Structure formats: structure tokens, C-alpha cells
Amino acid sequence: MPVRGVVSLGSGTEAVTRRGQASRIRDIGALERVGLVVLLLLLSTSLVAPWFVVDPVIPVAPPFQAPSLQHVLGTDDVGQDVFSRVIFGLRTSWLSAAAVIASAIVIGGAIGLVAGARGGWVDALLMRLTDTFLALPGPVLAIAVAATLGASLRNTVIGIAVVWWPWYARLVRGEVRALAARPHVDAARLSGVSAPRLVLRHLLPGALPPVIVTASLDIQILVLTLAGLSFIGLGAPPPAPELGAMAARGADYLFASPWIPLAPGCAVFILAVAANLAGDGVRDLFDRS
């Protein structure tokens, strides 16, 4: 039973009740909170990294040096600093995932919003278009894009983004349609609210929570997908620091210099787990009934 407070207003005979909203952060589990903290740490580190670590693309020391105080994670086959490359790699991973999600929210959100709010043939047309894109296999499309336009991080991100937005379009459309059937939309219509205002003010904010939850859970999937594509060579060409490519190239030295492939591998692992836990935490935050 939720605890509610009473706030007396005005004349004293009337009372307004407020639901305790400050306690929401407590609804997140301990593990999920750890995930959130780790994710935020990784993000902030990767954002400020360029000013603190050595250049990741030029050789700074002899190759194959074991981890030491000077090079925390040692150096790789050409003498680049592995720690610095992992930090930059994390940064690339995270930024690419964010780029895909941002594009998905913008494109998918707009299409879903229009389809859900208008309904009728507009809805049918937009949703069939969405279904078409949904049928494309993401990694395969990314390979095709890379094959035609050349392998680069940008092309990979475009390839993934093309197949990512339909999920958001369907999500937003479903939420908006459900909201549009509720009395508050009829009430707003009778209040004389204009169509754009109705959509942006009375419908859109209600569709945001599930979008945020999905986006936070998608970070992990995207980090793994992008690392996987980079591992098979669909990413920035060397010497750009990218976790998947680093793991792939370092695999040859797994036994002689294990830090070279393991450091980027573990970085992907930690980022993915943290993002997943954080996503769960965000979901708990919104899915309170």
C-alpha cells in the first residue's frame, strides 16, 4: 500500500494528496545500480580520455611489452599503448551505439507518432514500409553496405541504423494508438486543442518511457553487434582503435601476449554487462505499476 502524505491547502477543509515520488530511485536493485554506476564511469572516462592518455595510433614504446606502471595494459604488436586504445575503443563503441539509437528514436519515433496519431491509410502505409525494413537482416545489410561503399565505421553504423528504427516506429505507434483511445485525448480535443499540440503535448510524452527503456536495453545489443562486425573486419581500418578489430588482430598473440586480445575483449564484456544492468535498472524505474 503506497504511503501518501496529506498537504492541506487553502481553506483547510480541502486536502490534496501527493504520491511519494522521491522514493523512485529506491526501486532500482543493487546490481542494476552497480551497472548504472559502471556505465556512467565508462562514459565519463571515455569522454575526458583524450586529454589524459597517450595517442592511441602512434607507437609509443617497443612492441609486446607486458603491463607495467607506465603502460597499464602493456603495448601491442606495433608498440601502441593498449590501455589508451581500449579507452578510445570504448568511446567509439559507445558513441556508435548512441548514434544508432538516436537515429532510431528520431526516425522511428516520427514515423510511429504520425502513424499512431493519424491512423487509417497513413498508418497502414507507414507500417507496411516499416515491416519491409524489419525484414532486412541487420548484419547482412551492414556487410552489403560495407561491400559497396567500403569498410568504415560510418558505413557500418549506417547499415545498422537502417534496420534499427523500425522497432522504435512500431513501439511508438503502439503506445500512441493505445493513448489515443483514452478519454484524456477526447477531452483535449473537446478543449479545442490543435492537432499538432494534441500529438506533442497529450500523446508523445506518454510514449517516451517505453522508448527510454528500450533504448537503454538496446545499448548492450548494439555494443555487441558493432564489436562483432568490427571483429570480422567491418569497421574502421587499422590503426583506428576499435575494440572488435583489436581483439581480432590480437588473437594471434593470445598465448604469447594475452593482454593484447583480452583487454579489448574484456572491455566489450564489461561495457555490455554494465549497459544491460543499467537498462534493467531504467526499466525498473519506469515499469512501476
Added chain:
Amino acid sequence: MTFTREGRELRALRGVDLAITPGEIVGLVGESGSGKTVLGLSTLGLLPKTAQIEGTVTVDGVEVNGADEATRRRLRRRSLGAVFQDPMTSLDPTMRIGRQVHEVAGSTAAVLHLLDAVGIPDAQRRLRDFPHELSGGLRQRVMLAIALAARPRLVIADEPTTALDVTVQAQVLTLFRQMRDEFGCAILLVTHDLGVASTVADRICVLYGGLISEIGAVRPVLDHPAHPYTAALMASRIGLDADRHSQLPIIAGEPVHPSSDIRGCNFAPRCPAATALCREQRPALAAVSQHDGLAACHFEAGQEVARRLSAVAGPWGTTTTASNEGGVSVRQLSVHFPGRRGLRRSKPFDALSEVDLSVAAGEAVALVGESGSGKTTLLRAIAGLQEPTSGSVTLGGRGRRPQMVFQDAGSSFTPWLTVGQHLEERVPHLPTAMRRERVSQALERLGLPAEVARVRAQQLSGGQRQRAALARAVIEPPDLLLCDEPISALDASLAATVLNLLGRLRRELGFAMVFVTHDLAAARLVADRIIVMTRGRIVEVGASDTVIGQPSNPYTQSLLASVPEVATCR
């Protein structure tokens, strides 16, 4: 069977003692938030784990509170049955009803006997129906059959007829009495409707703010209430014989909040006869002179309060003389919904068939009918929210958009916007400062403090939400106000408050009104004319008192006969 509950941490109940004897029907009455549902659930041992319960609940010699889950389950299976408000959500939608009853009854013969007993026609054929294939009344009968299948000692029925139409409600209520006679089980009937409780129950227990206010045999308690709250409930009941020319007597103030800490009598803040003693010392539940039951009032002030309330309820205020151009005329209006059964198209559903209706400026018309009669569809068509299949809706005067009050005021507010933002949307042409001013004025007109503008609707109490919804409708006085069952989900005192507000606003602002309801008494009270609808057609039109007094259509007569009435209290 004894129930003792001393709720302190969880203040839904604040110390209730209630004993139900075998074969007895007890009506548990109270407004929303009085703790009546919590009492029912605690008997079933179904309260959430977070609830802290003090005291004991004993059913059939077994202590429910504190027993382990296995004991509770055995108890529920052997001695208890439950019927909830919405049978659609209580029945398993994927299971044929025969199997659902069979799970408890054990044999097909027993299932058939039970379904027969609860009055399901052609039970043999119905066995293979899914819940969605049954009507609301039949579903509730199936629920009752399941509840009775194990021959329980006690059935808890939580608002079992609230979701049903009046005619169906009357049948189900009769059924409860029959079942008690046939199966010999006790029934705890939880309801907010005094009429329902008085038709079925032997004893009535009035709950207020988690405490029993009054308990005793139904007739004596309702005829001569000793507790002011019972008296006030009786006074604010909307009866078919209520005086149309004066306001309804209502209890001012808000119900007890579960988190508040009260020292004295919990009704004292709202009681017109309260004294210093009432505020200091909580009255014990004790024998009273009026009847054989018990009441918790220092002064047994029921009669006194009833007198004061009706004295305060004055006639309607001044009526506006401003000529209003509202009104609406509906010509040959039909609305068909395309039917669909699986993948095949079936016959379209005629929600409205060639309806003619005209509402003059400033006139109040009530649309009465049961669910499926098309009354809400007609209202939505007038509002412009439902595209007519054929026919026309012509708004009178300048053709301004009508305003609407919805059944659930809370759901008519966008959850993430404040009340003030909703109100301001109706006057977008004004500069910001003027808009704020108008919002405060509108809230004040409805008796709400200006601070309400800054909160969201779900932070308000039920009564405040209804007022806020009305404030939104009249911030810019409409020519036509449409009301969709605005009181059907409210308890007696809130319903009376809303009807008073509507009556006052209409007289002050002079708008025309179309009031959709299934409640004939409320219809008579608010409207000049009553229109009775069934199956998408109008079957009777007439002045309110004529339709109620001398109904000419058999359907209207059957509606009237089904209204659960309470003998008037003097």
C-alpha cells in the same frame, strides 16, 4: 466466525470487530477509501505481503492472519468463496466456463446443478462457452457458481453488481438471497450502494475511515440511524422521490485519509453536530436507543444531523437571465459499427438507428438506458467524437464546441499535465496573466483552492477530480454540456455533491445539458426531460416526473422496477 482486526500501521482499517454468523448476509457499506475492500480481502487472506496486520481474522475456527500459505489455501478451498466486481477479469479468459466450475465442483453433474442453481439458462450448452461469450450478468452468475461450488461457509462479494445494468443487478441480488437459502452460506456483501445493501442484507455494517460507525439489522439502522454518518448517507441518497427544487443535502469535506492520525471521532471533521468532546475522544461502538444495533457516537446524533443537513440544503440559487443560444438538434442519426467475427465480416452493429432529438437552449435532458442502448454513442456523436453513419447533428447558436464531463474524471486528464495546464488550454487566446486569473476563478467557482492548478489530477481525491473536470468544462462557459455517467462510479455523498454542482452551474451559466446515465433517480433530479433508450432507439420521451411517475413504455417500467430502493429516512 469472528473477525477482529486492529490496523494501526496500515491505516486502511483502524480497529474493526465484526462477527458474522452462519447463514447471515451482512452488507458492508462505506465510501471509497473507507476500508471495506481491505476488510473483505483480509478475510480471504489475500492482502499484499506489504500490509501489516494486527489483530485476528478467524474463519471457521481457523486464524487466517498468521497462518501459513498452505493453511490459508485449504481454508479458501474449503470454507470461503469470492465474487469480485469485474467477472471478466476474475474468470480465466482461455478456459471454457464448464472447466472453470469443474475445477472446484469436481463432477460434471455438480457443475450442471450449480449453473442451474445460479440461473444460467440451458446450462448444458453453456458449458463449452468462453467467458467473453457470456453477458455481464451471466458471467457474474458463473463467478457465483464457482464461489459456491465447494459449499463454502462464507462468500465474500466485493461490489458484485456495480458493473452490471440495473435490471441485471436486481436479478443477481435476488440470486444472492436464494443462494443463501439453498446453500446456507453466510455472505459478506461489500458495496457503496445503500440500496443494494438494504435489498439483500440482514444486517448492515457502515464503515467510515477504517472504523465501524454503525452496525445492526438493516431496516432499523436505515430508518433510525444513530450515527451522523449513516444519517448523512441516507440524506444524500438520490431517491426517486427527492425534491427537485432544492439542492441535495450533502456532507461537506473530504473522507478520512489513510495516513492521517486521528485522536477523536473520525467523522468529527465533517459532522455538523460535532463538539469538543468528539474531537478529543474517540467514541466506542456501543448500544444505542434508536435500534438494537451498535453505533460509535457520543450523542447518538443521527436524527439531529439528518435534520440539520436537510435544513442547510437550500433551494437553488438565482437563475441566470442571460439569453443563451445553445442547444442541439439531431436528425435521423445512425451509427453503425462494422461487425467482424474472426476473419469473416458479419452484420454491422447498429449502435444508433435513426435517432431524432432536440435540446433547447438552457434545457437539461437525461438519456437513460442500459449498456448497449446507444446512449453514450449518441453523446459522442453530439460531441463530434463519433462520425455518424448517416443523419446530422446541428449545434445551436454560434455552433460552439460542446464540453463534456467523463465518467472517470481522472482519466479525462492527461496524466503528465497539471490541472492548470488543462484549464488554460481552453482559453488559449488570452494573455498568460489573464489565463492564470481565469483558472483561479474557475477553480474557485467549483470550491477548489487555487493551488490545485499546480498539481496533476491523480494527486487529487476523487471528489476534487470531479470538481476539476467541471472547472475545465466551465472555465469558458459552454453552450452545451455533455455528461457521460459522471456519477455512476461515485458513492452516495460524492454523487450528490456532483449533482448539486451541475444543478448550480447550469442555473448560473445557463447552458443546455445532456446527461447520460443508467440511474433513473439521478436523471429525474437533474433533467427537465428524460429520454429512455434501448438498442439504439428512443422508446420514451417525456417530462421527468411524467416518465418516472407514469411510464408508458414497458421497458421504462422494467427499469423502474429494478431500482433498489431504500425506505426513506425521516
